[in-house]
Each structure stands twice: as structure tokens, then as C-alpha cells.
Amino acid sequence: MIKWRSGLIFLTALLFIMIISACGNNSEGGSSKSDGSNQSGEKAGSKTLSILTGGTGGTYYPLGGSMAQIISEETDFNANAQSSGASAENMQALKNGEADIAFSQTDIAAYALNGELMFKDNKVDNVKAIGTLYPETVQIITTKDSGIHSVEDLKGKSVSVGAPGSGVNANAQQILEIHGLSFDDIKAQSLSFDESTDGIQSGSIDAAFITAGTPTAAVESLSAQKEIRVIPIADDKIKQLIEKYPYYAEDTVPKGTYKIPENVKTVAVKAMLVVRGELDEDAVYNITKAIFENTNKITHAKGKLIKAEAALDGIGNLPLHPGAETYFSEKGIQP
Template sequence: MKKKRFILWFVFLLTMSMFLVACGSKENGGEKKGGEGTKTEEKPKFISILTGGTGGTYYPLGGSFAKIIKDATGIEANAETSGASAENMTTLKNGDGEIAFTQTDIASYANDGKLMFKDNKVDNIKAIATLYPETIQLVTTKKSGIKSVEDLKGKKVSIGAPGSGTAANAEQILEVHGMTLNDIKKQDLSFDESTQGIQDGTIDAAFVTAGTPTGAVEGLSATEDVVIVPIEQDKIDALIKKYSYYVKDEVPAGTYGLKDKVTTVAVQAMLVVRSDLSQKVVYDITKAIFENLDQVTHAKGKLIKVENALNGVGIDVHPGAQKYFDEKGVKAP
């Protein structure tokens, strides 16, 4: 009887051991599969591209990029409307998007925790590339007599909406000319309000940061002899040396009826990405965009060139994007 019980007990233990080993194998297999799944999940199924308003440039460009990314990588992508540069940085910080359009200066302020990001530093963004210039235009008229930045002393000058990137541009340009906002009669007006004020004679000049030609300035040129105040080369050099997100630019002859081109500076429209996206994913996205620019229908698409992708970038480039630019021999100036 004892022998029979012993045999039964032995069979029971053997059965349980086999059962536990089988379960362990499944769990180990599950862990291995889960590990592989984690690697696979480095490629997201969907990404949001944060742009700007529907009437701006970022939104249609974002739509083109979304289609290119989907076709080339298989990742579902969608262009999302937003309040543009500064809002996009905050949205990425909160994890509510993956890629965003912004200006190079705004990205730098966000990354460094300066100006409008003083209490809201964004520490999870990297650059993909710069795209095209957003030109800083110091707009006035022939009858104002203003021919240089120094001539702004004592004048009523709009520096853009409060807290805007344009306001920061204005302050930095004044700075390299040995001036401050205290040297002008500062006005905080939108671009449309600024050009209307110039036309009405209530202000003398305005800083406008936008791609050229800018609609509000074109409207002013229909009734006034528009002057774009130049920035001299030594001041351009000083500005770029202190603030790496600036690049030299010009307003072409013929724009706003100008007889000659005007030298100035620009910040750049750029693409940034959340830094936690994998190197492979960002590499694939960067490659997809720059090797399919012929599919971008917006006029600004003609200005986007891989050889200029690191000009004035201002913040660290994502390793995935950097890998692509290394392959192409593209270096920062």
C-alpha cells in the first residue's frame, strides 16, 4: 500500500514538475517575444506633425511631409493645426506630438529655458533640419527718412506681438547696434496692425519676421514707397556669433517694388522631433523627406535643400537625422 502511495506521489510530483517547466518555457518565450515586441514598438504606428494655422505655410508643408512619411516608412502620419512655434514646443514637451514645425530661435529659447520659456524649459526636443528662411524685415517708408537701424532712436517702432519671436529678434538686432528698447518708442502690434500704423502715420517702422514676400508688407507697398532697412555685414556677423540660430539673408530686388536687394538676417523654419524617438525611426523620416522633396507642392518646398539642412539649426541634432546628413556629407557651416 505504502509502495502504491509512493508511486502515486512520485507521478504527481513528476507531472507538476513538467507542468511548471512548460509554464516557465511559455513565460520565457513570452518575455523573449515581449522583448522583440519592444524593439518593434520603437517604430510608432502613428505620428502627429504639429504645424500652424491653416492659412500659414507650416500646415500645407506638414500635409506633404505626412504623406511622404507614410508612403516611405509605413508610419501613419497626420498634420495637426496649432498655434505654431511656441505652442508646438510646449505640446512636444507634454508628449502630445512627435514632430513639430518651429522657428530656430523659438526652439533655442525652449531648449535653453529662456524668454517665453523661462519657467517652462523644454528638454525633450532635438532638431531634424532647418527648412527655409523666415526673414527679419525692418519695414518703413521713404518719407520716414529712416535708412539705418540707428535712425530708429526716438521713433515709434512696432516690435510685434508681446512675447513673440519677432519681439526677441527686434531686441537682439537693436543690441548689436548698441541700442535697447528704451531707445525707441516701442509698440506691440501684429504685422497687419504694424503696416496699417505705418500707412496711417501713427508709427514710423516695424519689425516683421516672416517669409518674403509678406502679405501685410505687400499691401503697404500698394500705397507707399516701402523701404526695408538693411543690416550691415559687421552687425550680421556679430549677431550670428552671439545667436547661432541666425543666418544671413536678403530681400530680393523687386520685392515690394524695391530697386535693389537688401541685406538682412533670418531665423529659419525648422523641424524638431521628440528626443525619445529611436535613431532608426528619425533616420527613416529624415531620409524620406529629403529624398522626396519633389512631392512637396507648396512654393516653399523649392527652398528646402539637404545641403542647407544644418544652417542655423541652433539646438542639438537628433542622432537619426545626423546619421543621414553624415551619409550625405552635410555639415553645419
């Protein structure tokens, strides 16, 4: 009897130990895999890195998703991309410490740094650059049957100019200004890219300013439903615009984009990545290296334009983060 009881106690204790051991091998995020990640794909013990992009109908959002995956694979961070109101909102969020990395237009980053326009009395002084990425084309979109052939033809029309304080909004104001117009001369609508193209399709608006890398997803969707027109900017107006606002450059929407029959002249600013200045130098070095040495993993067409050799072009007076500066210095790349 004593031996039988001893055996039962031993078996009970062994079962208890096995249960405790099994529980100990599982965390709240799921069981650990051999590469250190858990069942959700996140690396155990890694810090989360938030990347602010733009609206889901623009270029920032899919690019940010690709970059988040690259950073998660190549560094010790678990990165995630979040949709946002794009450049101006992103700069404000970084200032407030609400995110780590963000996409921005170069002109908006300059306004934030200098406390100008939408950042008047709200200067952003804790954001630094990682690098520029690709041209962001100012696209003035309408339908072929709208009767709108020039910027001047927008007078009296219902036109989406982006959210107040957004990069698109500033671009629209400046381009209209060069043509002797203002928001008072149009029926200005503050719409996102998706809302803009939906409005053009439904006929509730006549045209939209969209500043994004081409092809832009929302405009591609519209071109599948409607025959669209991209409004050109005349050479003399492009020259005047660049003279007054030197962060613009001449650009072209190529023939075949959105099924358009010929090249269309316009202007562009540059997309860039910015980061909170407080982020650790080694961390930003590794993030910068991961992105610029794995651009082949970026699925969006703009990935082909993202190159370390061009990452300091158009960066203006926005200071580089020391981590990014170290990476580019090692590559022999200077501003």
C-alpha cells in the same frame, strides 16, 4: 402555404444580411477606398500627426501644409498642419506633449535647450531636431513715405516687435541693442505679421520687425497696396551682431522682392523642424525621408532651398532625433 411562408422567411433573412453587410462596410470616417483611405482622404487605421507652424501670414503655415500632405502621402501617418504663435509657443507645446512636430527658429530652439531668455527656469529637454530648412530673414518693414531710413530712425516710432517671448521679439531686442536702442526707446507693439502689415497700411504703426522666409505673404499683401521700404542693417552692425549672437548670418532681401528697387542687407537665422524626442525612431526616419526626398512637391518658393545636404547646417547643439540621424547617415551627411 408552407412553401410560401418559407420563401418569405428566406427573403426577409437575406434582406437583413444585406443591410448588415452594407453597414459593416462603412465606418464613422466614411467608406474605405482601394488605397486604404476613406472618403475624407485619411488612411484607415493611421495615426494622426500634428505639425505646428506659425501665423497664417507667415512662411511656416503654407510650408507646413505642403509637408503635412507629403507625410500623409508617403508614410502611414495622417498629418495635419496647425497655425500657432510660432517658434517659442511651438517649443513649449512640444514640451507639453501637445503636438508632434513643429517649426522653430534655430535661435529659439537654442534658448529652449539651454533654458535661456524666454525659457529661463523652463528648460525644454524632450525636443530633438529633424533638420534645418532655409534662412529666416529679419525684415524691418515700413513705407517709403514714413521717413524711416535706418534702424536708428525707429526711435520714438510705433514699431511692431512680435509677441512677447516670440522669436521676432528676441530678434528685435538684439538688433535694437546693437544700435544702442531698447524697447524703451520705441513705442513697442506686440502684433502678429498680419496685424503688423494691417497696422502699417492703416497708419496705426510706423514699422514692423518680421522674421520669416522671403517673400512673406503678409508683406507681399502690403506691397500690393503700399510702396514699402525694407530697412537695411549696416555692415559694421551686422558684424557686431554676429560676434555677440553667433546664430545670426548675413543675408539679403533681393531686389524686386515686394517691388523694392535694390538689394537690402540684413541678417537671418534659420528655420528648422523639431520633434518630440519620444516619437518612435522608425516613424521619425520615415517622416524625415518623406520630407527631404519630396521637396519638389512643396509649392512655396522656399521649397527650392530645402535640401538634405544642407539640413544639418546651423543646427547648433540641438541633438538630432535618432530617426533623423539614421536617415542623414545613410545619405552620408554629417553635421
